[in-house]
Amino acid sequence: MKSTRPTSELLELLASRGLAATTQRVALLAAVLDSHDRHLSAEDLYRELSRELPTLSRATVYNNLAALGNAGLIEKLETPDGSRYGPVARPHVNLVCTACGSIADVLVGDPDLEALIARAASTGGFQARSVSLSVNGLCSACAAAPA
Ligand SMILES: [Zn+2]
Ligand SMILES: [Zn+2]
Numbered sequence: 001m002k003s004t005r006p007t008s009e010l011l012e013l014l015a016s017r018g019l020a021a022t023t024q025r026v027a028l029l030a031a032v033l034d035s036h037d038r039h040l041s042a043e044d045l046y047r048e049l050s051r052e053l054p055t056l057s058r059a060t061v062y063n064n065l066a067a068l069g070n071a072g073l074i075e076k077l078e079t080p081d082g083s084r085y086g087p088v089a090r091p092h093v094n095l096v097c098t099a100c101g102s103i104a105d106v107l108v109g110d111p112d113l114e115a116l117i118a119r120a121a122s123t124g125g126f127q128a129r130s131v132s133l134s135v136n137g138l139c140s141a142c143a144a145a146p147a
Pocket of ligand 2: 039075077086088092093094104105
């Protein structure tokens, strides 16, 4: 899987959060940032990347995803099927379909949403680092399908 992003951009992102740029971490960040609306699981990423990085271990994938998520470089989202990782670090709402498992990012960068998160954080004197909001239900295709 070839990333469309220049490596320099990835290195800058990692450096901006004080994260060391190991080969595995750079590859993982590139894979998540290029995954668009797919919201991959750690297992998906492990399978995809272990083809080009045969020494990659599952533990490395899990540890690096946690570090990238905590740094606010990628989105970590809890779904009924477990954790998923997406490229959109800006606040947004995930519409999670509990029937087909699809996840859609909506309201990305919506000023009302950003204001709401800022209000929520300020009540606790809190510095927001990463945000994960999801609405579970049925996507339009599943809602229209006969039961
Ligand atoms: Zn669906
Ligand atoms: Zn998302």
